[in-house]
Amino acid sequence: MAELTGQVAVVTGAARGIGAAIARRLAAMGATVAITARDEARLNEVAREIESSGGKAETAAFDLLDPAAITRFAESIQKRYGRCDILVNNAGVGFIGSPLHQMPPKDWDTVLNTNLRGPYLMIRAFAPIMIEGSKQGRAGHIVNISSLAGHNPLKNGAAYAASKWGLNGLTYSVAEELREYGIRVSAVAPGSVNTGFNVARGSSDKRLQPDDIASVVAMLVTQAPQSFVSEVLMRPTMKP
Numbered sequence: 386m387a388e389l390t391g392q393v394a395v396v397t398g399a400a401r402g403i404g405a406a407i408a409r410r411l412a413a414m415g416a417t418v419a420i421t422a423r424d425e426a427r428l429n430e431v432a433r434e435i436e437s438s439g440g441k442a443e444t445a446a447f448d449l450l451d452p453a454a455i456t457r458f459a460e461s462i463q464k465r466y467g468r469c470d471i472l473v474n475n476a477g478v479g480f481i482g483s484p485l486h487q488m489p490p491k492d493w494d495t496v497l498n499t500n501l502r503g504p505y506l507m508i509r510a511f512a513p514i515m516i517e518g519s520k521q522g523r524a525g526h527i528v529n530i531s532s533l534a535g536h537n538p539l540k541n542g543a544a545y546a547a548s549k550w551g552l553n554g555l556t557y558s559v560a561e562e563l564r565e566y567g568i569r570v571s572a573v574a575p576g577s578v579n580t581g582f583n584v585a586r587g588s589s590d591k592r593l594q595p596d597d598i599a600s601v602v603a604m605l606v607t608q609a610p611q612s613f614v615s616e617v618l619m620r621p622t623m624k625p
């Protein structure tokens with residue numbers, strides 16, 4: 386039996402890039418994956434691909450900026466499966482490329498609302514399901530996909546850096562709130578990854594690949610119950 390058989394994993398931003406790689410990996414490990422993003426057609430493609438490899442996937446297309454949609458999604462997972470074992474808060478946007486004093490407030494709001502408020506709303510919706518599961522002896526795991534930009538300055542990416550520094554603070558704090566239920570909350574902080582996120586810089590095999598992040602998420606969610614990894618920092622071996 387695969388390691389995650391019987392578990393339900395929710396992955397945000399799984400229409401492409403890192404999220405799609407994480408969803409494929411968790412499904413290959415036996416989890417039923419519920420994948421979300423706004424682009425329904427791309428989500429369906431990822432789900433079809435997972436199913437054609439023998440995995441189980443379902444899709445939910447909604448905008449993370451819409452709290453009511455998140456609540457409806459969590460209710461549907463609770464109704465359908467009565468559990469959520471893994472939540473990967475992966476969806477994120479960059480708006481990297483100009484100094485903060487030139488950034489319009491609407492772009493600031495999009496970055497902070499997607500990268501920081503989105504994970505908050507997802508945790509608000511899904512932690513109660515995990516807490517309920519912990520009463521039945523199950524352990525939940527929340528993995529927030531942060532960035533090295535959450536540890537370092539990022540010239541011309543101050544809003545993005547602020548969102549990821551914030552996400553790290555949220556991760557460590559919520560971990561303290563949920564550990565009493567046996568729920569682990571971890572962050573993964575990659576450097577440059579080869580996805581459409583970096584489209585302006587072209588593709589490069591010197592960058593981390595989406596599968597590298599998926600491998601770390603797989604490692605985190607299969608730790609022995611007494612072992613909890615707070616954060617993994619990742620860098621490409623070669624300087625891109």
Ligand SMILES: NC(=O)c1ccc[n+]([C@@H]2O[C@H](COP(=O)([O-])OP(=O)(O)OC[C@H]3O[C@@H](n4cnc5c(N)ncnc54)[C@H](OP(=O)(O)O)[C@@H]3O)[C@@H](O)[C@H]2O)c1
Pocket residue numbers: 397398399400401402403404421422423424425447448449450475476477478499530531532533574575576577578579580581582583
């Ligand atoms: N690529 C890198 O170099 C890198 C490095 C470090 C950290 N990260 C982090 O890794 C995560 C994934 O990045 P990626 O490189 O895979 O980016 P990507 O290829 O641009 O994918 C981003 C995903 O987030 C979804 N998304 C964006 N805004 C959304 C919203 N408002 N509501 C719902 N879904 C939304 C997108 O789907 P829709 O557009 O269909 O909604 C897409 O599936 C992000 O949090 C990013 O900050 C990336």
